[in-house]
Amino acid sequence: MKNSKLKLNANKTEFIIIGTATQRAKLDGFFPTHILNQSVTPAPSVSNLGVNFDESFNFKQHISKTCRCCFYHIRDLRRIRRFLSVSVAKTIATALVSSRLDYCNSLLYNTANKDIARLQRVQNCLARVVTRSPRFSSSVPLLKSLHWLPVHYRIIFKICTISYQALASKQPTYLNSMLTPARNSRELRSTSSNPLYIPRVKTKAGTRAFSVAAPTLWNSLPVSVKSEGNIVSFRRRLKTYLFNAAYPP
Structure with missing residues (x-):
């Protein structure tokens, strides 16, 4: 950057150190570091191509963000559901919610079961809205009728x-x-x-x-x-x- 006469924008520069708390603690003495007269420190989480990577690599923040976004669209779908056919509601649900559940989901393999369960609750809620089922009805027969695989699968x-x-x-x-x-x-x-x-x-x-x-x-x-x-x-x-x-x- 210096040779190309470029200036570092510290406000737009991020980096992250991924590891256990013990491993990260060993590097505390190296930060903050200075790059082109700018002080930079590791960020607790960074976003790359729409995925939030956190320093523990457990994707809790990414899952939380995904859940919030999905529930936002589910609430909107619930408001207009009575005006839609099942096929149209299913198409909208797939486009707005299921696509977000599936985005880069291969990164979530073997993550904590409780975190996968959070995403499963989103899909369960979506199935109830699409089928216009009661709030506390069992989700398994609804998912099966819609031919939707659970999040884990x-x-x-x-x-x-x-x-x-x-x-x-x-x-x-x-x-x-x-x-x-x-x-x-x-x-x-x-x-x-x-x-x-x-x-x-x-x-x-x-x-x-x-x-x-x-x-x-x-x-x-x-x-x-x-x-x-x-x-x-x-x-x-x-x-x-x-x-x-x-x-x-």
Whole structure:
């Protein structure tokens, strides 16, 4: 910036240090630091492409922001619901609320169950509004009638879809490089299912990495789902499989 004769705008400059409280405490003595005569310190959270990253990497702030935004649109939908058909209400709900629940939801894999439950309450509320059901009615039959996957399964759906596309097209390379076939010293019956190698991790946070989450979920899919020849049929078969898992007969 100095060589290009650019000036740093401290008000628009942010950076974040992600780690446990103990790890972050070890770096307290390094801040504030000075860049081009401007004092900057780590921010507790930053926004990148619409996702709020916090210093503990638990996405609590992002989930809170998503819930507030979704409930805002649900309240608006409730006001006009009686003037709409079910199909129109469902389309609006998908466009304004479900799209926000699904946005970058693969980042939420293996986050705290209580945080996923907050997003699930949003979807439950949305289902009651779309179907014009009582406030405290059971949400499970409503979600099933709308053919909506619960939040947890929508996250699995997104990661598996990304994995299929990366394996089929070999793109993007930074994701495809994390999906390597498992190598066994002897032939196993599971070899026919094209399993992927799952790296070993020591912490729960490590299981949230794409390099671990994607192979784990991919290996859990039945061969009939993974062997689909194109993305459209794969998505259809995958949703059917997850729908039966979410709403067992």
